[in-house]
Amino acid sequence: MMGLDQDASSNSGLQLILGLALTATTTTTPSSPPSISNKLDHVDHHHHLITLRPTTKSSYNSSEAEPSLTLGLSRESYLKVPKSIIGHNNNKVSSCDDPLDLSTQTNSPHHSAVSSFSSGRVKRERDLSCEEVVDAKEIDQRDLSCEGIIRATEEEEDGAATRKKLRLTKEQSALLEESFKQHSTLNPKQKQALSKQLNLRPRQVEVWFQNRRARTKLKQTEVDCEFLKKCCETLTDENRRLQKELQELKALKLAQPLYMPMPAATLAMCPSCERLGGSAVNGAGGSPKTSFSMAPKPHFFNPFANPSAAC
DNA sequence: CGCGTCAACAAGCCTT
C-alpha cells in the first residue's frame, strides 16, 4: 500500500507537496488580514519552524482598533530619531511640545497622522536619502531637505542609531490594501502615484508591497499547511479503517470453504468506493491485494488529484 | 523581486 503509515512519512510528504497545493487549495484572499482562524501561532524564522496551534489573540486586530496612531514618541525615542526624518512626515509628533519639535516645518494640511521614521542606521536609507527627499519633495511638497538628512547623519554618529519605525495610518493602510487588491505588484508609475497619494516615499510603498506579498504568501502557506494536515489525518484514518477491513475480509475468507461461492450477504462492500470486495471472485487465494485497489474513483477529495491511496 | 532577518512597537499577561 502507499504507506500512509504515516507519522514519519507524512511530514516529508507535506513538505514535498506543499508547493503544488499552494495553487490548488487557495481559500483565502490575499488581502485577508492575518487574523484568520487558522493562523499560526508562531513562525520561527530563525529555526525555520512553523508551530501550529489555535489562537484567539490578534494584535493585528487590536492594532486595527487603535485610535489612530501610536506614533507619539516618548521623549527618549524622539530624541533618538534623526531630526530630518521626524521632519520628513511624522506629523503626529507635532503635538509634542518638545523643543525638538519640527512639526512646524513639515506639516501639510492633509497629513493626518504619521509617519515615516526611517532607519537611522540603515545604509540604504541614508545613501538614498537626499535623492529620495528630492523625489518626495517634487511629489508632495513636503518640507524635506538634504540639510535635514545631514543633521540626521550627524546625530547618528553619537551612537543612538536605533531604527525607528513608521506606523501607517488606517487611511494609508486601507489605500495600500485597496491598491494591493488591484495589483499585487507595482510599476514605477503606480508606485509614484501611490506614494504621492499616501505621502510616503516611493521606497516605502515598494517595501510595503514586498512585505505584503511575502506575508500573503506565508499566510497562504499556513492555510495550506493546515489543510494538508487535515488531509493527512483523514487519509490516516481512512487507511487505518481499510486495513482493519482488510483483516476482517481475510479472516472471513479463511473461514469460508475454498471454492464455495460467497453468499451475497457476506460480500463486503467498500463503503467508500462502493465496490464489492471480491478477492474470492478473483480467485487469487492468499493475495493481500483486494479488488479495492483497482477502484477507479477516489472516495474523498484529494488535493493532489491522485486516487486514494486506500483504493 | 523573493526571502530571510532585524528591530520597533503594541498588546496581553504576570508579578510585585
Place this chain on the structure above:
DNA sequence: AAGGCTTGTTGACGCG
C-alpha cells in the same frame, strides 16, 4: 497601578 516579560505584527534592510 506600575513595571517587566512575552508574543505577534510590521516597516525596513541586505542578499541572491
